[in-house]
């Protein structure tokens with residue numbers, strides 16, 4: 001047994017089965033106390049929405065949290081986003097100018113302020129309009145010199161993010177910061193935006209048994225000995241995967 005970097009998505013990965021999560025949390029806490037294992041949450045949730053879940057589910061205090069699909073990183077108990085990460089995201093990003101371009105699209109409905117951050121511009125968009133609007137938005141942003149990431153998910157949410165903002169790059173940043181090799185990092189997820197965890201190097205990947213079709217299809221099309229698809233769902237699937245890799 002040795003130290004590792006544990007990084008997990010929250011909704012429908014760590015969170016979903018309270019009893020299994022309790023069991024997993026006890027093991028993780030023990031591992032952190034004994035070996036110095038780091039525990040990181042990486043979620044699409046905004047800070048506000050994450051804090052509500054943290055209270056509601058009694059999550060264990062993490063060593064870091066990545067919010068808004070990689071757009072904000074919080075280390076330890078710090079209340080402000082980690083500046084060096086924000087500086088990386090700033091490259092090629094101009095929130096005001098990007099927002100001005102989105103104003104050409106009347107079908108984009110801004111999400112509440114709690115869902116926005118300096119590196120995330122979020123809208124609601126209906127699935128009927130998305131297939132024509134998204135490519136045109138992409139074209140206009142490109143024409144203005146912006147290479148950004150546009151994510152349309154859940155047939156509702158449209159997020160515009162800096163190109164460097166994703167769960168995988170935020171994970172790599174933490175590996176660098178804490179000097180943890182990729183082969184002692186384990187990342188867990190259930191949906192499309194978690195793919196960024198699994199596309200990097202030789203990180204150990206755990207896909208929970210209840211994963212969404214979009215991730216399962218990609219997993220089967222891109223097999224890797226470093227990635228494990230659990231039989232069990234949610235936190236029980238994570239436990240199964242940690243055992244599979246001999247980490248706990």
Ligand SMILES: [Mg+2]
Nearest residue numbers: 009011012190
């Ligand atoms: Mg999820």
